[in-house]
Amino acid sequence: MKRFIYPLLSAAIMLSAATTQAADKPKLVIYTYDAFAADWGPAPAVKKAFEPVCGCEVQFVATDSSIGILRKIQLEGASTKADIALGLDTNLTAIARDTGLFTEHGASSASLKLPVAWNDPVFMPFDYGYFSFVYDSDKVKSAPKSFDELLNMPEDFKIVIQDPRSSTPGLGLLLWVRQIYGDKAPEVWKKLKPRILTITKGWSEAYGLFLKGEAEMALSYTTSPAYHMIAEKKHNYRAAGFTDGHYMQVEVAAVVKASKQKALAQKFMAFMVTPAFQDIIPTTNWMYPAAAGKALPGGFDKLHTPAKALLMSGKDVAKNRKAWVQEWLDSVGK
Amino acid sequence: MGAGVAGQRRQISPALRWVTDISWRPGVIIALGLLGLVTVVFIAILGVGSTVGSSDTSGIGQILMITFIQAGLSTVFSLIVGILLAWSLRHRQQFPGRRLLLSVLSTSMVLPTLVVALGLVDVFGRRGWWNALIDLAGPGFDLATVSIYGLGGIVLAHTYMDAPFIARGLLHRLENIPAEHFKLARGLGLTPWQRFRNVEWPALVPAIPGQCLVVFLLSFTSFAIVLMIGGSPRFNTLEVAIYEAIKLEFDLPRAVALALVQLFVCAALVLLTMSLRSGNILQAVRRPAPMWPEPRFTLIMQWLVIALFTLFFVTPLIAVTLNGVGADFVRLAGTATFRLALVSSLWLASVSALLAIALALFMASSQRHFTSRLRSKPSPMNKLYRGLLTFSGTVYLAVPALVLGLGFFLLARSFLDDLTAVAPVALIAANVMMALPFALVILTPAMGKAADKYDRLAFSLDLHGWARWRLIEWPVLRQDLGYLLALTFCLSLGDLGVIALFGGQGFATLPWLLFQHMGSYRTADAAGIALVLLTLCLAVFFIVPRLFEGRTRAET
Numbered sequence: 001m002k003r004f005i006y007p008l009l010s011a012a013i014m015l016s017a018a019t020t021q022a023a024d025k026p027k028l029v030i031y032t033y034d035a036f037a038a039d040w041g042p043a044p045a046v047k048k049a050f051e052p053v054c055g056c057e058v059q060f061v062a063t064d065s066s067i068g069i070l071r072k073i074q075l076e077g078a079s080t081k082a083d084i085a086l087g088l089d090t091n092l093t094a095i096a097r098d099t100g101l102f103t104e105h106g107a108s109s110a111s112l113k114l115p116v117a118w119n120d121p122v123f124m125p126f127d128y129g130y131f132s133f134v135y136d137s138d139k140v141k142s143a144p145k146s147f148d149e150l151l152n153m154p155e156d157f158k159i160v161i162q163d164p165r166s167s168t169p170g171l172g173l174l175l176w177v178r179q180i181y182g183d184k185a186p187e188v189w190k191k192l193k194p195r196i197l198t199i200t201k202g203w204s205e206a207y208g209l210f211l212k213g214e215a216e217m218a219l220s221y222t223t224s225p226a227y228h229m230i231a232e233k234k235h236n237y238r239a240a241g242f243t244d245g246h247y248m249q250v251e252v253a254a255v256v257k258a259s260k261q262k263a264l265a266q267k268f269m270a271f272m273v274t275p276a277f278q279d280i281i282p283t284t285n286w287m288y289p290a291a292a293g294k295a296l297p298g299g300f301d302k303l304h305t306p307a308k309a310l311l312m313s314g315k316d317v318a319k320n321r322k323a324w325v326q327e328w329l330d331s332v333g334k
Numbered sequence: 335m336g337a338g339v340a341g342q343r344r345q346i347s348p349a350l351r352w353v354t355d356i357s358w359r360p361g362v363i364i365a366l367g368l369l370g371l372v373t374v375v376f377i378a379i380l381g382v383g384s385t386v387g388s389s390d391t392s393g394i395g396q397i398l399m400i401t402f403i404q405a406g407l408s409t410v411f412s413l414i415v416g417i418l419l420a421w422s423l424r425h426r427q428q429f430p431g432r433r434l435l436l437s438v439l440s441t442s443m444v445l446p447t448l449v450v451a452l453g454l455v456d457v458f459g460r461r462g463w464w465n466a467l468i469d470l471a472g473p474g475f476d477l478a479t480v481s482i483y484g485l486g487g488i489v490l491a492h493t494y495m496d497a498p499f500i501a502r503g504l505l506h507r508l509e510n511i512p513a514e515h516f517k518l519a520r521g522l523g524l525t526p527w528q529r530f531r532n533v534e535w536p537a538l539v540p541a542i543p544g545q546c547l548v549v550f551l552l553s554f555t556s557f558a559i560v561l562m563i564g565g566s567p568r569f570n571t572l573e574v575a576i577y578e579a580i581k582l583e584f585d586l587p588r589a590v591a592l593a594l595v596q597l598f599v600c601a602a603l604v605l606l607t608m609s610l611r612s613g614n615i616l617q618a619v620r621r622p623a624p625m626w627p628e629p630r631f632t633l634i635m636q637w638l639v640i641a642l643f644t645l646f647f648v649t650p651l652i653a654v655t656l657n658g659v660g661a662d663f664v665r666l667a668g669t670a671t672f673r674l675a676l677v678s679s680l681w682l683a684s685v686s687a688l689l690a691i692a693l694a695l696f697m698a699s700s701q702r703h704f705t706s707r708l709r710s711k712p713s714p715m716n717k718l719y720r721g722l723l724t725f726s727g728t729v730y731l732a733v734p735a736l737v738l739g740l741g742f743f744l745l746a747r748s749f750l751d752d753l754t755a756v757a758p759v760a761l762i763a764a765n766v767m768m769a770l771p772f773a774l775v776i777l778t779p780a781m782g783k784a785a786d787k788y789d790r791l792a793f794s795l796d797l798h799g800w801a802r803w804r805l806i807e808w809p810v811l812r813q814d815l816g817y818l819l820a821l822t823f824c825l826s827l828g829d830l831g832v833i834a835l836f837g838g839q840g841f842a843t844l845p846w847l848l849f850q851h852m853g854s855y856r857t858a859d860a861a862g863i864a865l866v867l868l869t870l871c872l873a874v875f876f877i878v879p880r881l882f883e884g885r886t887r888a889e890t
């Protein structure tokens with residue numbers, strides 16, 4: 001048996017060693033979430049665009065989720081290999097700031113064109129989107145236009161949502177409801193409950209169920225229909241625009257304090273808000289670019305643009321999240 | 335008694351002698367090693383826990399209660415379905431596609447849960463095939479409309495995944511009942527029920543507690559299914575709270591405390607099953623089963639059970655296949671990532687499966703040493719050792735993958751600078767621990783059987799080492815080993831919980847790739863990868879056990 005295992009093991013080690021061979025150029029290591037680092041995600045194009053500019057090698061390291069990036073750097077502490085954390089969202093920034101693991105990006109926020117004012121010395125946005133319910137217009141003829149309308153839909157009008165404890169959109173919906181209804185949020189959840197088909201661990205399961213036609217709507221992003229229009233040429237998926245406004249997700253990056261390549265990392269942060277990076281975002285990450293670039297690709301013009309962008313401060317979220325999640329559990333889980 | 339045991343040892347392969355002869359030490363050392371590893375993992379996590387652990391234990395009692403009910407129901411249904419299926423298949427030995435059916439049954443447990451869950455939704459979902467059929471049947475059949483979301487759905491999904499494992503294990507027990515027993519039953523004119531009660535049930539009983547323990551713990555720690563099919567956080571398991579503590583709160587002491595609660599439940603259940611487990615009854619090495627015509631009613635029932643459960647188990651897999659066939663396999667196979675994931679998955683699974691079975695053989699060998707009267711005298715120490723072996727062999731089912739992955743990560747980091755090379759080792763370790771419970775549940779009774787039946791003869795002939803393995807263990811175990819190799823291989827094709835923190839360039843597994851596609855709208859590609867996984871598992875379950883079957887049928 002040993003004869004069988006050793007060649008396999010050594011082959012594996014060689015395989016992994018081959019990918020880590022050192023180059024003469026400085027190496028910029030960026031921790032991100034797996035969808036960003038995927039072959040079809042923004043990472044390959046970003047690497048190709050930045051490497052000639054910096055004369056360096058860019059390496060993306062994928063973790064399983066947005067929060068996974070932060071936790072990995074936290075666990076690695078001062079010995080982390082990461083120069084940049086890319087893909088944290090606004091709900092995490094307060095927690096991330098408190099860890100003291102990140103330092104100033106030194107880049108100008110002038111080119112940003114977010115629907116909300118942004119001036120943060122540590123966290124620099126690279127894209128944003130709005131949470132929204134997505135429906136199939138072939139099946140749903142009149143989608144709700146506000147939370148009130150959703151609450152008054154017949155009970156067999158089902159939605160699939162994600163658990164706020166394990167999923168970013170799930171937490172987004174929790175904050176969305178909270179921001180609109182304040183302390184009345186528990187009542188809203190109780191009223192919504194009969195229309196919730198199920199609550200999944202992550203976005204994938206919920207969207208999968210929706211695509212199978214199990215539910216009339218799934219919690220996703222206003223930009224989701226763009227994927228179906230551009231990549232699949234399907235025009236029947238729509239985001240349900242709510243007059244209450246839509247809760248935002250702003251995705252940010254930050255320079256790791258322990259980085260030995262701070263100058264290079266800061267150079268990347270400045271590059272991140274230039275068109276060379278921003279133009280990659282719409283059709284690879286299916287979000288809105290955070291800064292000025294060329295015109296959005298066709299299909300994005302057909303998306304619902306929320307009249308009102310909602311966003312809580314990261315501090316409020318960090319302070320109240322636990323209580324709000326418990327409140328949510330009490331309203332939906334009993 | 336045991337005179338031959340002390341006999342001279344002059345054999346070629348010491349490792350084999352350990353397995354086949356009398357030594358109980360390697361198995362106990364492995365068991366202690368695994369428990370040690372788990373302990374070190376916990377300590378490593380606590381070492382990082384700079385945050386003050388919240389002592390908030392509210393709600394844990396309620397989570398535990400609901401989870402006990404859910405896991406209990408899942409176990410009971412899996413057991414009922416498993417017994418019915420095993421019994422029917424035992425008596426209907428020959429029909430076209432029987433072998434394929436056995437392979438198909440085995441796949442439901444090893445596919446990624448997300449794939450299985452979506453397949454089940456295709457069939458039993460709100461817009462599933464079943465409800466479409468009811469719609470066609472007309473308004474009079476409204477009552478037959480099903481909703482998969484809720485406790486019933488969770489139990490259905492767990493039964494779907496776990497009953498085949500029970501059925502396979504029990505079928506083998508039934509097939510090994512000595513032909514004389516059936517002849518006697520027939521001579522006495524026993525009805526099928528009396529035959530079941532007096533001949534077949536006693537053969538099943540010793541295997542049931544161990545199998546139920548595995549199924550219960552699987553249901554007890556279920557995560558994605560419980561959320562996706564459960565419909566409400568009411569049915570959440572502790573696993574969800576552990577995930578929350580690690581990922582969201584980064585409250586590691588709390589995560590460890592919750593994981594310890596799961597370990598405690600596991601330990602209590604191990605104790606319980608040990609007190610339930612009666613000794614092995616005599617079983618034959620597989621012989622051609624005598625077949626007599628069954629009463630008409632029994633015959634109809636057996637065919638009905640086989641037909642219904644075939645339909646139940648096969649339709650979701652057909653759904654998975656139909657979803658997947660449309661994928662662009664040429665483009666998919668052309669990507670470097672896919673090929674890398676395929677190759678990584680295959681070699682990881684091969685290494686993990688062989689290691690898991692090797693460890694399981696040692697542990698099962700120790701276990702039988704402490705149960706066999708010929709090999710050791712009953713004593714409290716024996717019981718302790720047996721408890722240790724069983725607990726250590728099932729411990730992974732109670733340790734969340736996330737906790738294990740985190741622990742491995744911290745351990746690796748404190749020794750090594752570059753973690754890329756450690757990722758495969760961590761993955762193999764996790765795979766082996768995950769596969770051990772399944773391997774032990776099947777190997778322990780089988781090894782015990784070999785000892786009970788042949789020890790006296792083997793000891794008196796001073797038969798040991800390679801000769802004993804070839805003449806005694808191999809014929810008894812080969813079939814089980816074939817099935818286990820297939821099972822552990824497929825189980826190890828890709829573990830998701832452990833890879834998360836080690837992720838980087840140049841390393842991927844098929845399930846990981848599947849999730850990555852699914853997480854970025856690429857549903858068609860994800861369905862294609864699911865079909866590749868399904869085909870791979872089916873092929874392995876179809877081919878590997880056959881390689882191990884050899885001439886068994888002709889041996890009598």
